Amino acid sequence: MNNKKTTSIKRIALLTSGGDAPGMNAAIRSVVLAAHHYHIEVIGFYHGYNGLVCEEHIAMAEPLTLLKVNSIIHLGGTILKSARCQLMHEAKGLQLAADTLNDKNIDALVVIGGDGSFSGLLALQAYWSGQMIGIPGTIDNDLDGTDYTIGFATAVNTGIEAIDKIRDTADAFERIFIVELMGRHCGHITFNVGIACAAEQVLSFENFNANEQSSKLQQLATEITTAKKNRHSSYIIVIAENLWPGGAVELARQLHLQADIECTPCILGHIQRGGSPIAKDRILATKMGVAAVQALIDGESNIMVAEQNNAMNFITLDEAIKHKKVVSKQLIDAQQNILALTAQTQC
Amino acid sequence: MNNKKTTSIKRIALLTSGGDAPGMNAAIRSVVLAAHHYHIEVIGFYHGYNGLVCEEHIAMAEPLTLLKVNSIIHLGGTILKSARCQLMHEAKGLQLAADTLNDKNIDALVVIGGDGSFSGLLALQAYWSGQMIGIPGTIDNDLDGTDYTIGFATAVNTGIEAIDKIRDTADAFERIFIVELMGRHCGHITFNVGIACAAEQVLSFENFNANEQSSKLQQLATEITTAKKNRHSSYIIVIAENLWPGGAVELARQLHLQADIECTPCILGHIQRGGSPIAKDRILATKMGVAAVQALIDGESNIMVAEQNNAMNFITLDEAIKHKKVVSKQLIDAQQNILALTAQTQC
Amino acid sequence: MNNKKTTSIKRIALLTSGGDAPGMNAAIRSVVLAAHHYHIEVIGFYHGYNGLVCEEHIAMAEPLTLLKVNSIIHLGGTILKSARCQLMHEAKGLQLAADTLNDKNIDALVVIGGDGSFSGLLALQAYWSGQMIGIPGTIDNDLDGTDYTIGFATAVNTGIEAIDKIRDTADAFERIFIVELMGRHCGHITFNVGIACAAEQVLSFENFNANEQSSKLQQLATEITTAKKNRHSSYIIVIAENLWPGGAVELARQLHLQADIECTPCILGHIQRGGSPIAKDRILATKMGVAAVQALIDGESNIMVAEQNNAMNFITLDEAIKHKKVVSKQLIDAQQNILALTAQTQC
Amino acid sequence: MNNKKTTSIKRIALLTSGGDAPGMNAAIRSVVLAAHHYHIEVIGFYHGYNGLVCEEHIAMAEPLTLLKVNSIIHLGGTILKSARCQLMHEAKGLQLAADTLNDKNIDALVVIGGDGSFSGLLALQAYWSGQMIGIPGTIDNDLDGTDYTIGFATAVNTGIEAIDKIRDTADAFERIFIVELMGRHCGHITFNVGIACAAEQVLSFENFNANEQSSKLQQLATEITTAKKNRHSSYIIVIAENLWPGGAVELARQLHLQADIECTPCILGHIQRGGSPIAKDRILATKMGVAAVQALIDGESNIMVAEQNNAMNFITLDEAIKHKKVVSKQLIDAQQNILALTAQTQC
Structure with missing residues (x-):
């Protein structure tokens, strides 16, 4: 300038x-x-x-x-x-x-x-x-x-409208869904959608390192099991695209294989990009x-x-x-330290 | 009674x-x-x-x-x-x-x-x-x-709302999308969504036999190529789940391999089932x-x-x-004999 | 032909x-x-x-x-x-x-x-x-x-989307709303919207004669009073345009004057006509x-x-x-003889 | 603190x-x-x-x-x-x-x-x-x-969804609509909705004094007439509630009486308050x-x-x-000095 x-x-x-x-x-x-x-x-x-x-x-x-x-x-x-x-x-x-x-x-x-x-x-x-x-x-x-x-604001909103619908089936069957969201290499969409749709888990670049895949899988399995024991309800994991090798489909497969947890993977895909x-x-x-x-x-x-x-x-x-703009620490903290933890407690 | x-x-x-x-x-x-x-x-x-x-x-x-x-x-x-x-x-x-x-x-x-x-x-x-x-x-x-x-009416409507959004990106990039829809073994959702979102192609049990997969692939490739030559615009194929072995993802892969046609597959999945x-x-x-x-x-x-x-x-x-209720012949005819053919002509 | x-x-x-x-x-x-x-x-x-x-x-x-x-x-x-x-x-x-x-x-x-x-x-x-x-x-x-x-189908759906929103405020305040709907001189929209938004009252040409205005007012007042005594909740009346002289606004005024019942009138107007x-x-x-x-x-x-x-x-x-097409008797019966009556009973 | x-x-x-x-x-x-x-x-x-x-x-x-x-x-x-x-x-x-x-x-x-x-x-x-x-x-x-x-964000969005629908009819008939919005005594909703729905006019507390009612009416009439002469299209005025004595209905009546301009008034009312x-x-x-x-x-x-x-x-x-929070001057300027003026020029 x-x-x-x-x-x-x-x-x-x-x-x-x-x-x-x-x-x-x-x-x-x-x-x-x-x-x-x-x-x-x-x-x-x-x-x-x-x-x-x-x-x-x-x-x-x-x-x-x-x-x-x-x-x-x-x-x-x-x-x-x-x-x-x-x-x-x-x-x-x-x-x-x-x-x-x-x-x-x-x-x-x-x-x-x-x-x-x-x-x-x-x-x-x-x-x-x-x-x-x-x-x-x-x-x-x-x-x-x-x-x-x-x-951005529209994409986040489209995301929650889709997951609100998925929540209906998840609630009816008390089922676990893994929903994959766009965002390339940043968690802005994933964290905002995750909080706004009351996701029980948010999995994004900001709280996951590629090299801790196996420990993360173990942690996820433990948390899901705890949550499902404590409350009869649905459980939704939102996950950023390009994060987990193989994406939501592969994560669901691994949770099934290694922890006998059944999840339904959903890839929102290009509906997040369009719309009024x-x-x-x-x-x-x-x-x-x-x-x-x-x-x-x-x-x-x-x-x-x-x-x-x-x-x-x-x-x-x-x-x-x-630089990539980073996701607000306040937002991540609220999700990780308050909301995600509460989601595992007795309901 | x-x-x-x-x-x-x-x-x-x-x-x-x-x-x-x-x-x-x-x-x-x-x-x-x-x-x-x-x-x-x-x-x-x-x-x-x-x-x-x-x-x-x-x-x-x-x-x-x-x-x-x-x-x-x-x-x-x-x-x-x-x-x-x-x-x-x-x-x-x-x-x-x-x-x-x-x-x-x-x-x-x-x-x-x-x-x-x-x-x-x-x-x-x-x-x-x-x-x-x-x-x-x-x-x-x-x-x-x-x-x-x-x-049914809600699921069809949810389908078109999603595809209306996909159409925005498809139009912006003049790209081909293959959108997979629910419906188990019947084409009611697929044909109704296909017509209502102005899909260029509808692929369902009613107009496709599993044993003619390779000839269908050839036909599809020809029709897409004709359409893309005649008009600069998006092209959307809706396809019923459980129809093409491997689904939309596999169909996209085959069109790419065998006819060098690039398509983006989308699986609407469980968003079709919920919602008000x-x-x-x-x-x-x-x-x-x-x-x-x-x-x-x-x-x-x-x-x-x-x-x-x-x-x-x-x-x-x-x-x-x-018996499974069959899709109205009038609807199929309109789609196949009028709308789908017109979609290939000069625009 | x-x-x-x-x-x-x-x-x-x-x-x-x-x-x-x-x-x-x-x-x-x-x-x-x-x-x-x-x-x-x-x-x-x-x-x-x-x-x-x-x-x-x-x-x-x-x-x-x-x-x-x-x-x-x-x-x-x-x-x-x-x-x-x-x-x-x-x-x-x-x-x-x-x-x-x-x-x-x-x-x-x-x-x-x-x-x-x-x-x-x-x-x-x-x-x-x-x-x-x-x-x-x-x-x-x-x-x-x-x-x-x-x-027609879209107009009815737009009507219920609007009233679903009004219901939120009506519920929060346990308030009575009178919502005026389009339809010229027929109750197709009014009855369909009324049933689909769970309106406590449907007021249309099919169940109201202009010359019984004063007895209808009395009946309405009685029914509202009964319902409000029996259940703490919102109460929504849908009314066809061109039915009550002065419309929803006048009906609300009369209910207030003659029966001390407070209602909020809403005229949906032209939002019912447009939209995708x-x-x-x-x-x-x-x-x-x-x-x-x-x-x-x-x-x-x-x-x-x-x-x-x-x-x-x-x-x-x-x-x-x-002839004007008449509203299905089955629909009117269900609304008048089952749903509207139930809306007055203890909840 | x-x-x-x-x-x-x-x-x-x-x-x-x-x-x-x-x-x-x-x-x-x-x-x-x-x-x-x-x-x-x-x-x-x-x-x-x-x-x-x-x-x-x-x-x-x-x-x-x-x-x-x-x-x-x-x-x-x-x-x-x-x-x-x-x-x-x-x-x-x-x-x-x-x-x-x-x-x-x-x-x-x-x-x-x-x-x-x-x-x-x-x-x-x-x-x-x-x-x-x-x-x-x-x-x-x-x-x-x-x-x-x-x-606030939801109310603004609900406002534009409603006006998007009204725009369809306004366009079809090249008609003028006056849409009254909530907001009590502040123009936050009115200005934001006005800009987001591409309203040709925004009328709110921030750009209107109650004592200049008659000069404002004259100005409005002139601007509408200019716009309608220059472009065949719809014309939407958004107006804050509690601003014009008698509201949108009265403003429409005055424009008709004093300038022979036909407008359709719409009061969005309580649909702006509810909804997900x-x-x-x-x-x-x-x-x-x-x-x-x-x-x-x-x-x-x-x-x-x-x-x-x-x-x-x-x-x-x-x-x-x-104090009441004031509407951003940047927003008002953009609307008043750029967008509203352009709406009157040849199209």
């Missing part, structure tokens, strides 16, 4: 990249509305960075009119489509992207996405001199420096879209819009992706 | 059995309200037939008061719990059940469940002389003689509960309550489980 | 008219897909019959491509817009509509709407000789000859759209597509609007 | 007071679980402060076991019931409350509610020497010192419940648990109710 100067930009390029997240469309709408307000044109590029580097996708680029974004605030997914783009990891691709932006007379590039998408922006700096700004859109909530990323964004994500996305445009006008570049303490702020892209 | 006589029953036993289905609680409430109206007591037995045969569960039996069922119409699962019960397949278990019913001075037994539960009722006839009536509660909708079973029942299931359950009690007063026995052409009716338990 | 002949129609006009209903878009999609399958073009006219008679709206008419209807099955409202159209009640308007249809080389007109919309079709017969077919789309479910109209259609309405709409196109090919005219006993059928437009 | 001392409390009294809010049950559960963990008993008092002062309600007080709170995290309303209590405004009532707390050997009183409830706590200080702590539970979000109150809490409120409530118990153990009294910058904190009850 050192290179601050007031600019008079005329044309913004906008794209969504990486895994889609509910609220991306609300952010697109907000960028377009704010830009329109300041008499700036927004060109939408399709299919993530492919929209800047692949002939076929470049051809789809088009002005985003108010009409196009008028009725999208409530839609999941992204009207600009998304994709991974291998070429952006190569000098050739970065040059292609720069060429496209120059060809189209773009003054500033706004990318809605996660850490991979922002790495792309950082790499592009060496090839293109326009302003660049990132808007954090990912269900994983793993970007440092912002309290929340767009899509809840209010929180629509508002966050709207505020961030406005803030992004205003930051560009203020001459900012190489920053990510961030929500800090309920207010809009900015951090450098560099900082945003340097 | 031959053995009709007007009886003056005083005490009904009520239990839920087999897989839980949304609306079971609405049916419980309705039986209790109607019985109360006719000055009949209802005793709730817990954990399915185990409530009649296992000491531990028999001990839980209790009168179902109006207060207990006052606020349950909207709850998924079953407050009477459910379970499978191996003992009911043996003479010993059937005798135990009869003894319990006699001990408790039960005049009539009402079971909410599916075909397995009704087989139990039929077997019990040789051991117990009270009246018996079944209320069809299963998400599978596979009971012959009733247009709908309690839970939609209005249709609450109303159906309420009507069936009232009809069951009135039929008992009319002296009916060994029958299942059935909805036929929007009206309450009855069929013998025998008939109800003799 | 007398004038049956096989025709080779080439171009269908399609419009939605009257109050919008969830599932109208699913019906539009289905007509377009089926027509496409039979190589028939569909021209969409906008804003109901205005699309045929007003210059400004005629100009909006356009071919409905597969692309346009590809992602609309889950959307509430209608992409063809809707409106009332005064001109269609006059000879001049009818002649204008006929002229437009002839100008555009339309062979057949398909209208998705309710009884008012179908009266328009009947009136048009004298001015235009093309085939005409109606698809019943209205939340009121009041068209005779079809078991269900498109939108539930599976039932999507499937019904899809089947009806296909059936409409096939009927046109079979040479049918002046008919409405109808669902009877779960199968597609047809009745004349004349029959469809001659 | 001055009077801090470590205490060894044995028995907590818990009650919910004022308007119910989604998440109150999650807070109840959390207090009970945390207390159980620290070997503290929780006595639940029913019907708000009436539970402490009315014979009939005092008699309902009972220990809250783990079993009682095991399955309530997802339920709207409050299992402890709520009510207003006139007696707590009088010395007599306060003395009665103190007597009850002493009789029952209560060491600490936890109240979940809003500013009225906390005034009660403050008044009680002169009569009772036990520890007292407030947990902010109100949909209005108007308590100073906490970023969020329990129930979304994840945010369940997590907030859980964290606050744990924090409250830990604060009591730490000897705190006369404080309210607060979430500040995503972490648990405490402020004095005095501070909490001294």
Whole structure:
């Protein structure tokens, strides 16, 4: 944020990249509305960075009119489509992207996405001199420096709505379920869903080391057995994806084999990623879209819009992706030291 | 329905059995309200037939008061719990059940469940002389003689809500998803969900023979390739569980190996079984509960309550489980001959 | 259905008219897909019959491509817009509509709407000789000859979701609520919602005569007082719109004035009309759209597509609007003679 | 927080007071679980402060076991019931409350509610020497010192789900709706819902003075007319309750009379107050419940648990109710200066 100067930009390029997240469309709408307000044109590029580097996708680029974004605030997914783009990891691709932006007379590039998408922006700096700004859109909530990323609140809520349903069957049969949640390599979704659905166990990167798999299995078996002895009720374990080798299915198999405990594994999968964004994500996305445009006008570049303490702020892209944001210790403590322990006691 | 006589029953036993289905609680409430109206007591037995045969569960039996069922119409699962019960397949278990019913001075037994539960009722006839009536509660909708079973409408709706979310990501990435649905050995859920979520392909028992697996794979690959060439959009295949050996995961693997087609498999699993029942299931359950009690007063026995052409009716338990109800030919035709074909044409 | 002949129609006009209903878009999609399958073009006219008679709206008419209807099955409202159209009640308007249809080389007109919309079709017969077919789309479910109209199932479900929420506050405060529901002059929505949300009272055209207002007020007061004395809990009255002079607000005022009973009135209003259609309405709409196109090919005219006993059928437009469909006596009986009475007894 | 001392409390009294809010049950559960963990008993008092002062309600007080709170995290309303209590405004009532707390050997009183409830706590200080702590539970979000109150996030989300449905009809008919939202005397709900449902106008205490009613009406009329001329689409005004004399109905009438603009008024009413809490409120409530118990153990009294910058904190009850929390200026600016203006421009 050192290179601050007031600019008079005329044309913004906008794209969504990486895994889609509910609220991306609300952010697109907000960028377009704010830009329109300041008499700036927004060109939408399709299919993530492919929209800047692949002939076929470049051809789809088009002005985003108010009409196009008028009725999208409530839609999941992204009207600009998304994709991974291998070429952006190569000098050739970065040059292609720069060429496209120059060809189209773009003054500033706004990318809605996660850490991979922002790495792309950082790499592009060496090839293109326009302003660049990132808007954090990912269900994983793993970007440092912002309290929340767009899509996280909806993904957590979708998770609990699914598990509320699973709880019905679990209660009816007093059965044990292992529910696998998205989140890549962070426990934000897992811990929040776990607490909000009153899971008896939360198993995530923050409270499990890969090398203690066998002792953890033993501990789990003991805790489940204690709980089932003390209370006639259902028992739900939520577990982060990419945590247990083989996932929920394998954990269920091992608990059966080694402790004669029957569990039903469930993988929530892609239902967590879509759906109409809840209010929180629509508002966050709207505020961030406005803030992004205003930051560009203020001459900012190489920053990510961030929500800090309920207010809009900015951090450098560099900082945003340097570390994964960690899950709040207060939250983990409450779950581990109070709730999980109580779940084993007589009821 | 031959053995009709007007009886003056005083005490009904009520239990839920087999897989839980949304609306079971609405049916419980309705039986209790109607019985109360006719000055009949209802005793709730817990954990399915185990409530009649296992000491531990028999001990839980209790009168179902109006207060207990006052606020349950909207709850998924079953407050009477459910379970499978191996003992009911043996003479010993059937005798135990009869003894319990006699001990408790039960005049009539009402079971909410599916075909397995009704087989139990039929077997019990040789051991117990009270009246018996079944209320069809299963998400599978596979009971012959009733247009709908309690839970089916909700399960279908839960299926489309999940796939609507998956569609967001599928659209954003123009990706192919294979979504596996419940339904045991019938395509009611699969065809209805498939049509209602605009699935490009429906794969179920009704349009697939196990021995034509390899030709089907070839056909699928051709159709997907045609569709993807003709239209840039998502592509969703819904598939019945227990249909393709290895399920959605294996089908995805084979499409990748043999036709280089990338698909993401999703198994909806137990989220389809729970949740607050939609209005249709609450109303159906309420009507069936009232009809069951009135039929008992009319002296009916060994029958299942059935909805036929929007009206309450009855069929013998025998008939109800003799055949699986087949999926409407009109529905299959519309899907196969119109919708699925159109999904491959230029868009 | 007398004038049956096989025709080779080439171009269908399609419009939605009257109050919008969830599932109208699913019906539009289905007509377009089926027509496409039979190589028939569909021209969409906008804003109901205005699309045929007003210059400004005629100009909006356009071919409905597969692309346009590809992602609309889950959307509430209608992409063809809707409106009332005064001109269609006059000879001049009818002649204008006929002229437009002839100008555009339309062979057949398909209208998705309710009884008012179908009266328009009947009136048009004298001015235009093309085939005409109606698809019943209205939340009121009041068209005779079809078991269900498109939108009804969703409207009922939306009603219970709202009242489930109201019940939370009603329970917390043990308070009485009067909830006013849509339905114009029929109790289909009111009775179905009433039963599905376990309303203690259902007040609709079917169990209330306008001229017995004062005796009904007295009866209501007595029943409420009895119920509140017998059970500490909430009490919900659902009431049809256009029933009680002044509606729920006035009824609450009178109960307060004349019997010192405090009730909170709630008017659900337009939230009942919109929203994503539930599976039932999507499937019904899809089947009806296909059936409409096939009927046109079979040479049918002046008919409405109808669902009877779960199968597609047809009745004349004349029959469809001659009488309002009545609410099932079985349903009313269950509510009035069992459920409502039980709600007053000790709990 | 001055009077801090470590205490060894044995028995907590818990009650919910004022308007119910989604998440109150999650807070109840959390207090009970945390207390159980620290070997503290929780006595639940029913019907708000009436539970402490009315014979009939005092008699309902009972220990809250783990079993009682095991399955309530997802339920709207409050299992402890709520009510207003006139007696707590009088010395007599306060003395009665103190007597009850002493009789029952209560060491600490936890109240979940809003500013009225906390005034009660403050008044009680002169009569009772036990520890007292407030947990902010109100949909209005108007308590100073906490970023969020329990129930607010759900109420906002319920608001947008309702308006998403209304938007369908508004779009189909290109009609203007005025939707009245709860919020007592604060615009938190109104502004957040307004932004999240893309309302064309937000009318709340923060941007409207009662004495400028007639100029505001003129301005509204001008803006609506401009917007409707520039774009063929729906137009939604959200308005706070208690703002415009006569509310949405009267505003609609005046716009019709004075500017010939037709609007449909909708009052969302009590559906905003109930319903299953979304994840945010369940997590907030859980964290606050744990924090409250830990604060009591730490000897705190006369404080309210607060979430500040995503972490648990405490402020004095005095501070909490001294001022209404104001709506974020950033949010208002974005809505008023960007979004609302853009809504009038050509689309």
